[in-house]
Amino acid sequence: MSDRQSxxxxxxxxxxxxxxxxxxxxxxxxxxxxxxxxxxxxxxxGGTDLGFWFAQxxxxxxxxxxxxxYAWRMNKLDREHGVEE
Amino acid sequence: xxxxTLNLIVVGLTFALYVGIAFWARADSTSEFxxxxxxxxxxxxxxxxxxxxxSAASFISMAGIIAFGGYDASAYLMGWTGGYVLLAMxxxxxxxxxxxxxxxxxxxxxxxxxxxxxxxxxxxxIASVTYVIGQxxxxxxxxxxxxxxxxEMGLLVGAIIVAFYAVLGGMKGITYTQVAQYVVLIIxxxxxxxxxxLSITGNPIxxxxxxxxxxxxxxxxxxxxxxxxxxxxxxxxxxxxxTTLNIFLFTMSLMIGTAGLPHVIVRFFTVxxxxxxxxxxxxxxxxxxxxxxxxxAVGAMARLNFVETMWPNGPQEEAIAIEEMPHWxxxxxxxxxxxxxxxxxxxxxxxxxxxEKNEAVKVDQDIMVLANPEIAGLPGWVIALVVAxxxxxxxxxxxxxxxxxxxxxxxxxxxxxxxxDISEKSELMAARISMLVAIAASTWLGLNPPGFAAQTVxxxxxxxxxxxxxxxxxxxxxxxxxxxxxxxxxLAGLLSTVIYIFLHNGWFFIPGTNSFTNADPxxxxxxxxxxGAVGAMINFIVAYVVSNATQEPPKEVQDLVESIRVPKGAxxxxxx
Numbered sequence: 001m002s003d004r005q006s007x008x009x010x011x012x013x014x015x016x017x018x019x020x021x022x023x024x025x026x027x028x029x030x031x032x033x034x035x036x037x038x039x040x041x042x043x044x045x046g047g048t049d050l051g052f053w054f055a056q057x058x059x060x061x062x063x064x065x066x067x068x069x070y071a072w073r074m075n076k077l078d079r080e081h082g083v084e085e
Numbered sequence: 086x087x088x089x090t091l092n093l094i095v096v097g098l099t100f101a102l103y104v105g106i107a108f109w110a111r112a113d114s115t116s117e118f119x120x121x122x123x124x125x126x127x128x129x130x131x132x133x134x135x136x137x138x139x140s141a142a143s144f145i146s147m148a149g150i151i152a153f154g155g156y157d158a159s160a161y162l163m164g165w166t167g168g169y170v171l172l173a174m175x176x177x178x179x180x181x182x183x184x185x186x187x188x189x190x191x192x193x194x195x196x197x198x199x200x201x202x203x204x205x206x207x208x209x210x211i212a213s214v215t216y217v218i219g220q221x222x223x224x225x226x227x228x229x230x231x232x233x234x235x236x237e238m239g240l241l242v243g244a245i246i247v248a249f250y251a252v253l254g255g256m257k258g259i260t261y262t263q264v265a266q267y268v269v270l271i272i273x274x275x276x277x278x279x280x281x282x283l284s285i286t287g288n289p290i291x292x293x294x295x296x297x298x299x300x301x302x303x304x305x306x307x308x309x310x311x312x313x314x315x316x317x318x319x320x321x322x323x324x325x326x327x328t329t330l331n332i333f334l335f336t337m338s339l340m341i342g343t344a345g346l347p348h349v350i351v352r353f354f355t356v357x358x359x360x361x362x363x364x365x366x367x368x369x370x371x372x373x374x375x376x377x378x379x380x381x382a383v384g385a386m387a388r389l390n391f392v393e394t395m396w397p398n399g400p401q402e403e404a405i406a407i408e409e410m411p412h413w414x415x416x417x418x419x420x421x422x423x424x425x426x427x428x429x430x431x432x433x434x435x436x437x438x439x440x441e442k443n444e445a446v447k448v449d450q451d452i453m454v455l456a457n458p459e460i461a462g463l464p465g466w467v468i469a470l471v472v473a474x475x476x477x478x479x480x481x482x483x484x485x486x487x488x489x490x491x492x493x494x495x496x497x498x499x500x501x502x503x504x505x506d507i508s509e510k511s512e513l514m515a516a517r518i519s520m521l522v523a524i525a526a527s528t529w530l531g532l533n534p535p536g537f538a539a540q541t542v543x544x545x546x547x548x549x550x551x552x553x554x555x556x557x558x559x560x561x562x563x564x565x566x567x568x569x570x571x572x573x574x575x576l577a578g579l580l581s582t583v584i585y586i587f588l589h590n591g592w593f594f595i596p597g598t599n600s601f602t603n604a605d606p607x608x609x610x611x612x613x614x615x616x617g618a619v620g621a622m623i624n625f626i627v628a629y630v631v632s633n634a635t636q637e638p639p640k641e642v643q644d645l646v647e648s649i650r651v652p653k654g655a656x657x658x659x660x661x
Contacts, residue, residue, distance in 0.1 A: 007647070007650070007651055010650075010651065011650055018175070021174055022170075025170045029336065030333060030337075033159060033163055033336075034329060034332055034333050034336065035329065035333070046295070046296025046297060046306075046307065047296065047298075047304070047305020047307035047309075048296075048305075048323045049323070052156055052159075052307075053296065055156065055159035055162070055163060056151075056381040057292060057295075057296075057378060057381065059162075059163050059166075059167065060163070060166045060374050060377055060378060061374075061378075063166055063167055063370060064367060064374060066170050067170055067174075067364075067367035067370060068364070070174055070363065071360070071363035071364045071366075074178075074363060075360055078652055082653075083651040083653040084360070084652060084653065085359060085360070085652050085653060085655055
């Protein structure tokens with residue numbers, strides 16, 4: 001595989017990873033925290049509903065996991081495609 | 086020992102620490118001055134980013150905003166943290182690979198245009214200067230409120246300390262002082278919160294306490310809060326009052342604004358490797374989350390505490406008698422942040438939502454954090470620590486902003502446009518002088534604050550979101566994006582956002598010149614603070630259309646984009 005092909009494959013794998021992360025990012029904050037909150041109102045969490053929990057706490061926790069997950073996955077991709085430093 | 090002396094000792098000790106670090110972390114080269122020699126450990130950089138990011142607004146005001154905004158204020162929590170996900174995946178690693186010194190430098194090189202670079206410099210300076218005024222005011226207020234010093238004197242002391250470590254150490258000095266400032270501010274924020282959570286819920290972790298039952302009634306904290314404030318006529322704490330559209334767009338504006346603020350982006354230029362830039366964004370968010378997961382608990386519990394102080398036996402019984410007010414209430418009444426007026430002359434203060442019968446005529450949101458240690462009955466040194474923490478938050482953010490401003494002036498304007506043949510030694514000198522000038526200018530603005538200072542934060546986020554974030558993103562992810570597209574996009578995003586803000590807050594913030602208000606906005610229910618996301622969309626669309634109608638960028642620029650997309654070879658790119 002030439003360098004150019006390898007770096008194309010690396011880049012599309014990166015883009016795929018980003019799309020998955022962005023989808024989760026949007027789902028927990030804009031989705032569960034804002035848009036779907038009325039749908040989740042039946043699920044109660046400590047005196048309020050699941051949507052409130054996602055808006056004030058849950059989404060932040062998911063964001064942290066997302067960044068470290070992305071960093072881990074990219075380190076692996078870097079090595080697989082031989083583009084690490 | 087009285088409180089004043091304690092405050093002086095604790096603040097004095099923290100300032101001595103910052104000065105000590107400045108001597109240890111002097112900058113000897115432009116690389117050290119602009120990017121701390123790219124030798125900062127990713128965890129330490131995360132900590133420094135946390136302090137850089139969390140300003141006086143996060144430390145003092147945010148919990149108060151949540152206390153009175155309830156669910157609607159969630160936009161701040163999600164917005165000011167969600168931006169780091171975008172930074173980690175969409176900007177930081179590639180800009181680190183690019184390996185130069187400033188954000189406008191990337192825009193100038195990627196779009197092979199000094200015009201694009203100049204527009205970026207202007208956006209950076211407007212966004213950072215408006216932001217720094219608020220920090221300087223915070224420093225002045227902290228000194229005048231707690232250290233018996235005049236506002237002006239306090240502001241000058243703060244400015245001299247910042248000048249000392251920022252001019253001497255540049256990014257290197259600022260980074261290591263920010264690490265120390267983070268530790269000070271997080272301890273100061275957490276200790277009172279732990280004790281308040283313990284006393285209300287018995288749970289020492291405030292973030293968990295927020296969703297627990299109260300020790301006394303055995304009902305959930307949020308339930309009790311909802312019940313009691315609705316009895317007083319206030320809106321429910323957990324219910325949504327703003328429109329879904331506005332909350333959605335406001336959250337998005339804060340997220341992409343966060344990712345587009347130059348003083349945050351440059352922090353990721355300081356780590357050794359591309360992989361470090363990714364993980365460092367994660368560490369930054371961990372350190373930020375320590376405060377951001379605590380803030381909603383502080384907000385809700387402080388509000389509950391306040392209501393229960395005013396109505397010791399609940400709103401059905403008699404309100405608190407003036408002579409029975411706790412000590413902390415009297416303290417804060419003296420500062421003017423709390424004000425009472427016994428309208429019906431019964432010797433009691435009744436707190437209601439209804440303006441007519443409400444006798445707690447002023448309840449400033451900022452006391453929710455500042456009065457916490459006193460409400461929890463904590464010793465004087467904790468109060469002193471909160472003062473030092475507020476100062477650390479304001480100073481660390483101010484330093485980061487001043488760094489972004491001065492490097493834009495010395496590196497992007499002087500070195501790149503005015504005097505390209507300047508030697509490294511002279512550039513370092515120019516950078517130090519720019520730093521001094523930036524500090525002097527922002528001190529002056531802090532001493533003579535324009536009346537609109539509070540509204541300008543919307544401007545900073547709006548500009549970062551609508552002008553800088555989209556072009557940097559397209560510069561990395563679209564090889565086709567050319568200079569015409571980028572310039573047109575930046576201008577369209579910038580102008581639409583600035584005009585929308587001016588239409589609602591007055592032209593150049595002059596009162597009375599606005600045609601619309603945030604209560605009755607021009608477009609649907611989109612308030613001026615939420616327009617950054619719309620401005621960013623305009624930027625993307627205009628850039629895409631103009632770019633596709635004009636020539637594709639030259640081969641060497643497309644090669645540059647190829648090279649920043651892979652981590653390999655970042656070390657070589659450092660040579661400047």
